Amino acid sequence: MSTPAGGTVGQRRWYYPALATPGIVWLLLLFIMPFYAIAAVAFGTRDQIFALPIPAWNPLEWQFETFSETARELFASGGLQAQFTRTLLYVGTSVVLCLLVGYPVAYYIARYGGRIKVLLLTLMIAPFWMSYLMRMLAWVNLLSVKPDDPGLVNRLLLLTPFVHDPIAWNSGTVSNMTVILGLVYGYIPFFILPLYAALDRIDRSQLEASRDMGASPASTFWRVTLPLSKQGILAGAVIITLPMFGDYYTPNLMTASPENTMIGNAIDLALQGGQGTQPKGAGLTLLLSAFIGALMIYYLVSVSRAAKEAQR
Amino acid sequence: MVYHPRDPAHRSVSRRDFLRRSLAAGVALPTSAAILAACGDDGEGGPGPGGDDQIPRFGTLDQPVTLQTYDDNPPIDSNLEPEAGPLVIYNWEQYLWKPVLRDFGKKYGVEVKYETFYNMEQAIQKFQSGEVDYDVFFPTIDYVPKLVAGKLLQPLNHDYLGNTKNLWPAMQDPYYDLGSQYSLPYTIYHTGMAWRTDIVPVEPEELAAGSNPYEIFWDADLAGKVGIYDVYREALALGMYRDHLNDTDLNTSDPAVIEAARDRLIELNDLVGVKTTIDGAYAGVPEGKFGLHQSWSGDIQAGPWYTSQPRREAPLLRYYWPARDGFGGTIDNDTYSIPASAKNPVLAHLFLNFMMDEFNAIKNWTWVGYQVPFSAVNEDTIFEESYPGLEGWFVWDYAAPEGKHWDNLKSTIVTEEDFDIGKRATGLPVEVDELWSSAYAEFKAG
Numbered sequence: 001m002s003t004p005a006g007g008t009v010g011q012r013r014w015y016y017p018a019l020a021t022p023g024i025v026w027l028l029l030l031f032i033m034p035f036y037a038i039a040a041v042a043f044g045t046r047d048q049i050f051a052l053p054i055p056a057w058n059p060l061e062w063q064f065e066t067f068s069e070t071a072r073e074l075f076a077s078g079g080l081q082a083q084f085t086r087t088l089l090y091v092g093t094s095v096v097l098c099l100l101v102g103y104p105v106a107y108y109i110a111r112y113g114g115r116i117k118v119l120l121l122t123l124m125i126a127p128f129w130m131s132y133l134m135r136m137l138a139w140v141n142l143l144s145v146k147p148d149d150p151g152l153v154n155r156l157l158l159l160t161p162f163v164h165d166p167i168a169w170n171s172g173t174v175s176n177m178t179v180i181l182g183l184v185y186g187y188i189p190f191f192i193l194p195l196y197a198a199l200d201r202i203d204r205s206q207l208e209a210s211r212d213m214g215a216s217p218a219s220t221f222w223r224v225t226l227p228l229s230k231q232g233i234l235a236g237a238v239i240i241t242l243p244m245f246g247d248y249y250t251p252n253l254m255t256a257s258p259e260n261t262m263i264g265n266a267i268d269l270a271l272q273g274g275q276g277t278q279p280k281g282a283g284l285t286l287l288l289s290a291f292i293g294a295l296m297i298y299y300l301v302s303v304s305r306a307a308k309e310a311q312r
Numbered sequence: 313m314v315y316h317p318r319d320p321a322h323r324s325v326s327r328r329d330f331l332r333r334s335l336a337a338g339v340a341l342p343t344s345a346a347i348l349a350a351c352g353d354d355g356e357g358g359p360g361p362g363g364d365d366q367i368p369r370f371g372t373l374d375q376p377v378t379l380q381t382y383d384d385n386p387p388i389d390s391n392l393e394p395e396a397g398p399l400v401i402y403n404w405e406q407y408l409w410k411p412v413l414r415d416f417g418k419k420y421g422v423e424v425k426y427e428t429f430y431n432m433e434q435a436i437q438k439f440q441s442g443e444v445d446y447d448v449f450f451p452t453i454d455y456v457p458k459l460v461a462g463k464l465l466q467p468l469n470h471d472y473l474g475n476t477k478n479l480w481p482a483m484q485d486p487y488y489d490l491g492s493q494y495s496l497p498y499t500i501y502h503t504g505m506a507w508r509t510d511i512v513p514v515e516p517e518e519l520a521a522g523s524n525p526y527e528i529f530w531d532a533d534l535a536g537k538v539g540i541y542d543v544y545r546e547a548l549a550l551g552m553y554r555d556h557l558n559d560t561d562l563n564t565s566d567p568a569v570i571e572a573a574r575d576r577l578i579e580l581n582d583l584v585g586v587k588t589t590i591d592g593a594y595a596g597v598p599e600g601k602f603g604l605h606q607s608w609s610g611d612i613q614a615g616p617w618y619t620s621q622p623r624r625e626a627p628l629l630r631y632y633w634p635a636r637d638g639f640g641g642t643i644d645n646d647t648y649s650i651p652a653s654a655k656n657p658v659l660a661h662l663f664l665n666f667m668m669d670e671f672n673a674i675k676n677w678t679w680v681g682y683q684v685p686f687s688a689v690n691e692d693t694i695f696e697e698s699y700p701g702l703e704g705w706f707v708w709d710y711a712a713p714e715g716k717h718w719d720n721l722k723s724t725i726v727t728e729e730d731f732d733i734g735k736r737a738t739g740l741p742v743e744v745d746e747l748w749s750s751a752y753a754e755f756k757a758g
Contacts, residue, residue, distance in 0.1 A: 259758040276745065
């Protein structure tokens with residue numbers, strides 16, 4: 001039995017840390033445990049009859065043969081490496097395009113949205129009330145070339161003097177653009193929203209100060225607005241990069257071509273019920289997580305550095 | 313196919329899609345020739361008894377197998393009273409028509425439940441966990457020997473299965489399970505090619521008259537218009553047929569042959585930018601998104617339903633199965649079986665016998681879209697006149713002129729003779745299977 005005073009001290013000691021419990025439980029149940037299960041499959045064995053994975057829950061029993069083979073394949077030329085390089089290219093290009101398209105939108109809404117800011121944001125997000133699948137399928141139909149119908153996009157392009165024949169969006173070099181279009185279209189609102197929040201937070205007096213000091217509007221943008229919105233750009237990039245690296249359904253839906261498969265497709269192929277290929281899929285998942293983890297560390301370091309600078 | 317083609321609400325993912333996904337095995341470890349040599353060319357387990365009981369016996373047409381039986385896994389006794397149920401069916405999504413289940417429930421006064429799995433691995437993991445009490449299960453034939461070796465199926469007592477006499481004779485004693493000890497055939501289909509003549513202006517007769525119908529896929533003029541199934545065995549088989557026609561060995565363990573097939577697919581990709589799809593045959597070709605697609609007979613049979621203007625576009629559809637002209641082609645069937653852990657094994661036997669009744673099986677076929685192997689089913693009785701009591705119920709009747717069928721899709725009907733000439737893809741030992749799946753993964757990496 002504790003004294004009333006001791007009880008108060010105990011309450012104080014545990015009250016605030018206890019608030020973290022739901023988050024910790026959530027993290028344990030939905031991140032740490034599944035992640036450990038993936039590792040147990042990646043480093044486990046397979047049964048002899050069905051070739052189904054037997055997870056090795058005890059780290060002392062882990063076998064690294066399959067995993068190191070997968071890692072080697074990722075760094076050897078061909079196969080997985082081609083898919084990984086393609087993934088980097090697709091994700092990189094998509095992020096740059098999201099920035100080029102998304103920044104002006106976020107900037108306009110934050111600076112000039114005025115009283116209709118909320119309306120503009122809502123309108124921008126409105127198409128995304130529909131499922132991702134439906135939106136991709138809509139693009140497939142807009143781009144598909146049929147015997148008596150070149151597709152809506154081609155019909156528009158044929159009106160211009162630059163295009164004379166319908167473009168086959170799902171084959172050749174163009175198919176890469178098609179997948180990138182799908183990625184940008186699918187993820188751009190998740191880039192714009194954090195960026196908008198960052199731009200909206202910029203204190204206008206800082207911009208006015210820049211102008212008062214004689215900076216031109218362009219100079220103010222480059223030397224004040226852009227640096228101040230860097231964290232928003234990074235946050236938006238992180239939010240869209242993470243799911244893009246694991247994406248496999250966008251290339252599947254947009255072109256269904258081996259020329260456009262990403263690393264997510266390799267994981268999908270290994271995990272979707274192949275006979276005995278799940279450990280390899282799990283290994284690839286770990287390798288991809290490690291790569292994304294490295295990117296995240298860069299992001300966190302950059303955020304903390306920015307926070308320190310802000311305190312100065 | 314698992315939707316009902318007449319029902320727009322079910323135009324989602326088909327049962328064949330699930331099958332495709334389940335078969336679309338991915339990347340695997342490179343395996344050495346030494347492992348292969350250890351496996352032997354015939355795979356593991358020969359005909360008849362013998363060998364290690366826990367090793368799956370994969371039969372081939374040349375070497376049919378009797379699956380092993382176990383003293384601790386006997387069939388049920390004869391003349392037992394059926395249990396009270398409910399009977400639990402464990403199947404691919406939308407791979408059995410609910411009204412047929414209701415008919416069974418009404419006949420025996422029991423409740424019938426229908427539960428679904430996403431792929432074979434998921435189903436097997438559930439069985440292994442021992443937490444399930446399914447009474448009827450639908451394995452693919454490559455999994456039957458494995459399920460038997462894992463003691464997850466119980467032997468059938470044929471005293472309850474008098475209706476199996478309705479099956480085609482060849483189906484009563486299949487090479488993968490001689491005597492149908494553990495399984496009965498469900499649906500049948502062959503793998504051919506489907507196309508639209510407005511994109512690919514070729515008639516089946518022209519392909520038959522040529523020297524190699526499979527070459528049509530490798531036609532650079534069709535760039536962007538060609539698709540194959542996203543199923544490793546089917547895709548690589550296409551590469552093999554291209555080179556070896558009727559000499560193709562669908563169950564080969566020869567790395568050189570498998571790699572050559574992979575290279576053929578890579579070449580196909582370079583030439584036409586081939587697509588790997590799950591819906592290209594039954595939807596893509598009819599919609600005009602594809603000019604040519606590898607196709608299961610049952611997929612394109614439902615094609616008219618997917619055209620935007622059936623009267624104009626359905627007559628453009630063609631299906632060709634090269635085996636009929638000696639070029640080689642794949643034919644296959646799915647199965648029913650009863651899990652060892654079934655809570656209602658007598659009822660399950662009665663259900664299988666019920667589905668072996670011609671009328672019930674054909675009624676189910678009108679909705680599932682995949683054909684059943686019964687003596688009453690042949691081109692004339694079904695395609696010309698339809699089955700008595702089920703006139704106008706069939707998929708291919710959709711929007712056909714004057715209630716007639718589409719003549720151009722008549723070749724999609726699988727006949728008993730087709731099983732004499734078609735090649736069968738059987739289960740493979742794990743190491744060989746890895747060779748196939750890693751070759752496919754390399755092609756898919758682009």
